[in-house]
Amino acid sequence: MTILRNALLCLLLSSCVARQPLQISESSNLAEIKGLDKCKFNFQCKKIHTGFNPCGAHTGYLLYSTLIGGENIANLKLAVAKDWADEEAEYWARNGDLYECQPAFTLWPNPVCSNNVCVIK
Numbered sequence: 001m002t003i004l005r006n007a008l009l010c011l012l013l014s015s016c017v018a019r020q021p022l023q024i025s026e027s028s029n030l031a032e033i034k035g036l037d038k039c040k041f042n043f044q045c046k047k048i049h050t051g052f053n054p055c056g057a058h059t060g061y062l063l064y065s066t067l068i069g070g071e072n073i074a075n076l077k078l079a080v081a082k083d084w085a086d087e088e089a090e091y092w093a094r095n096g097d098l099y100e101c102q103p104a105f106t107l108w109p110n111p112v113c114s115n116n117v118c119v120i121k
Contacts, residue, residue, distance in 0.1 A: 022068050024075040030083050036064040036076070037118040045111035045118035048080050052087035055101040063111050063118040 022035050030050065039045050044066045051059030064076060091099075111118045 022072055024068070024072040024079065027082065028075070028079045030062065030079060033076075033079075036062070036068055038067060039065040039113035039116060039118050040067075042112045045113050047108060047111050047120075048077060049108075050080055050083065052084050052091055054091060054095075054099040061108050061120075063120070065113075065118055 024033060037045070045063065046066060047061045047063050049058035049060070050062050053059050062076075062080065064073065066073065068076070109120055111120055113119075114121065
């Protein structure tokens, strides 16, 4: 009886429900990756800068949680680097050597965990 009770309790608490694990590869499309920002505590929330800027800076950021695992984090960083390189190649192919550098240095605050999601406040 206790095994049945424990199994039901486990299902009710949703910890036994099978979920599709998040798998990120270095060729993942950043716009299509979902579920990176689930968290329980502030220290789990991180940001990675994205986007190419001809002045050498970034143009945005992507929030993620350390809960996605070390392998996914490493692959996410590779995917961001690949995306940055693709944007850079496309920019230079489109504009040649002509560009107007308007550096806009923005300090993005560190993300926090709010309602179990990493956010910038």
